[in-house]
Amino acid sequence: MCGPSDYLPFLKKGVKKTMLLIYEPSPSPSRVGTQGHALVGEIAGKTSGREKKERGDTDMEFGSFNNVASALLLGGVTVALSYYWFYANQTSTVKPTLTSSNVTNKTKAATPVKKATPPVKKQKTSDGPSVKILFGSQTGTAEEFSRKLKTEGQALGLDTELCDMENYKIEDLKDEKMLIFVVATYGEGEPTDNAKDFLEDAKREDHPDDLLSKVNFTVFGLGNKTYEHYNWMARQIDSAMEKLGGEAYVKGEGDDDSSLEDDFAAWKKDLWAPICSALGVKVDTSSLGQNVSRRFTIEMHEADSKDSYIAERKRDKHIVKKPNSDRTYDVKNPYMGRIRENRELHTEKSDRSCRHIEIEISKELAYEPGDHIGIYSENDDNIVEQACKRLNLKKEQAFTIREEGKIVLGPITLEQVLKQWCDLTNIPRKSFLQVMSLYAKSEEEKKELQRLSDDSQPQPYGDFIKDNHRSILEVLDYFKSVQMPLDHFLEAVPRLPARYYSISSSLRANPNSVHVTAAVVHFTSPTGREHYGVCSNWLAKQTVKEGRYPEVPVFIQKANFHLPKDKNTPIIMIGPGTGLAPFRGFIQDRMADTEQVAESLLFFGCRGSQVDYIYREELEEAQRRGVIQLHVAFSREDPNRKHYVQHLIEDKAEEVFKAIYEKKGIVYICGTCTTAWLESCRSTGT
Incomplete structure (x- = not known):
């Protein structure tokens, strides 16, 4: 998730x-x-x-x-x-520089798709001491880790609050006693989109030196050691906080070139004891990580007719409504560009494929040669069919997803959610395997899933999952006794992220147009599974036919x-x-x-x-x-x-x-x- x-x-x-x-x-x-x-x-x-x-x-x-x-x-x-x-x-x-399924059935006609907006105000989760968990996330991993911390903190009796960094300025945190930052480094050693303003504000020179003198904080960074600016963002946050008087403790850094999940698990193992001690909370942390949090509840629908949902899905092409033209187009508010040209660049003598794609864009989406374009795509129909079969549900099934009583998505069909919301072809995280183990009817499979998801044993996961690149669907098919309920499946499965491409055009030569040069990815995994790159293969199919110009959600990502x-x-x-x-x-x-x-x-x-x-x-x-x-x-x-x-x-x-x-x-x-x-x-x- x-x-x-x-x-x-x-x-x-x-x-x-x-x-x-x-x-x-x-x-x-x-x-x-x-x-x-x-x-x-x-x-x-x-x-x-x-x-x-x-x-x-x-x-x-x-x-x-x-x-x-x-x-x-x-x-x-x-x-x-x-x-x-x-x-x-x-x-x-x-110079070298769980838990039952949260699903209810109601017979009623569907209402238009709605999108929940995150609460900015704090929602009290317990009577314990307050701990804010602020995340800077681009594709969602930092947010996922933050949610785990929130759940564990609540289990310890703490009032943990999940906070998107884009909703905060450094001044807002001056009276907090305990802060946890989970931040990723993105781009050329840059903050994620939702953390840019916070970092800029935190580094201002006009703040009092003792602004954060009351604050204790820790930072966990997500980076990759193969690159020079390893965990740049986490170190910038740490430096800015200390400069303003904050007291740092239990710093952590995760390396995605090795095992990000294992690094995170090792860090948080030593996290809660000092936090609880500082806050005067005496609890046993030995059982943390054994429980799996629940977020979603699902309300199943029976529409007046099956066709009404299909018609609605066709009208509202993407899972979220048309972008808001009153705000800047970005990763959260992409522009619906029209594909005006989509042609093959290789000759018939090639056994590979590379597409030249021209997308018509708004003048508001300015870019320079060398920038990136982010594109949201869809899973292939065959993948969706396999997922429906494994979930034992029909693709036409309509439902509404709620979190804490608020609508996250819906009413929506299973087909649309699986197509546009779920990353089904990547390898599962250990957290997903942990959820799977809860629903394994076979004791043998349950033990194996628990072994694979054990943070203290990285070898089994590496050998079976990572090295063989077993996809989520492949793993679900392997452990046949597992029958995950839809609500928990949708919680645990990662979201389908935007794919980034180097822009291959100049606005000076192509006003209101951005070009993409996309190699169509296809290979056979070590297990013999045919893998098709989600976005490249989807783009290859978005061809112009009889005056029909396919629409695609896009945004510009600046580069150096x-x-x-x-x-x-x-x-x-x-x-x-x-x-x-x-x-x-x-x-x-x-x-x-x-x-x-x-x-x-x-x-x-x-x-x-x-x-x-x-x-x-x-x-x-x-x-x-x-x-x-x-x-x-x-x-x-x-x-x-x-x-x-x-x-x-x-x-x-x-x-x-x-x-x-x-x-x-x-x-x-x-x-x-x-x-x-x-x-x-x-x-x-x-």
Whole structure:
């Protein structure tokens, strides 16, 4: 469970400041797919990084450059440039910088879909001491962890309150005795959307130094150690709170490159004792984590006719009503863009697929080349059918979901909820397995599920679930004696998040339009299951037919992967495969300039000139017009010789060296590079 209805989608002293920008998908070993991130830094200097997007779960549409190729590429850059640094006798100093089902049946006609709004005022949950739990969450994981803390605190007799950081300013917390922050790092070492304003306010210089002198607080951060700015947001919150007089205790950080859930469990194991001691509460914490909280109640409906719900669902295309045009379009209030073009970029000789998609957008959705577009998609019909069958319910079944008496969703059909609200193809979290164990009729299966969800034993979960990438539906089918009630299933299953893509266009060339270059993801899991990327495959099907322009909920996510403001700054773009996407936008932007701009070198790689050479005509035209110097490597063109992008860079090493050293150019890399290889480049002094 990733969040309530308010979160639903529509629902950088070495070489004279030579810049290196890397845009790459950040791997998520426990999830299918990736989320794009950028590392921004000066070669042989201080580097600022882009943290893994919190449990991103996007399909691998930012680039198809694997780790080996990444190492070879950066190795090639290192060897080539090192040679010229040595040749020029230049030196630089490197500074490393449960529980029954809450379902009732009522026979009545459905009312329009309603969306609950989160309460801002505190709701008293017990007579015990107050503890505020503030979350900064992008995809919902931090919020999910916060809900667990709320439940455990209540079990200890504390008055725990779940708080969205976007509803608070630092001044609001000055009289609180105990605060818990659960925050994710997002983007280029940035706060999540709902925590930006809070952090900005907390870092203001005009606050009294003792503003939070009464406050005790702790911070748990969600990040990824493979990237430089590990848990940047959590550390920023901690620093800001301490600067204002707050007293910190039991700090914690979670690493999504390893096991975020296990890190969280280890942290909170030592959390409650000092909190209770400080608040004067004497309780036994030994049983915490054994109970599973309940949030939802479901009211089943029988409509006047089955068709009335289907008709309503067709009228109201997405699970949440049309976006509010009076507020900024963002992750919580996406814009319904129309797909005006959707075409295949690969030739018939390719065994893969890559789509070029053009989406008509409002002028209010301004973006720069290098920014991201977030897209809300739907699960495939076959997945929905499998889920309905496993839940033993008909897809036409209508119901209303309530939380604390307030409507979260509904009336709504099961089909629509499973299509747009539930992330069914990713691996289950331990919390989901824990809920499953409650409904296992087989004692053997119950024990196995308890073993898999045991926080003190990470190995079983890693071996059975993570390494084999068993999806939620796959796990449900494996444990056949488990029959989860709908209300608890919908509580436990993660929400289907937005997928992020690198924008492959420029508004200067395409007013009121944003372009996406999406590799369609399909692979076979270790268990033999055919996995299809949710968003990429859904987008591939949203084609224009007979004047019908499919609508898709979208929003713009700003990034720090942009063209230099000084047009006299040379740029070197390195992007194999769909890593070309942001550079297409760069090229379009520079082609729109009437004044002369600095040189732009593009190193692009693909398998074959007649296979997957995407945007060939556009790139060759840009070269003819003198906008770019185009260098293309084909890895499968000559069966006797595999030619990769790093070979091109070695061939053009002197040219590249002059561009980035003598002319203070910027290097942009888009592909699956990691900080480890960036460090290998920096360590050589290049």
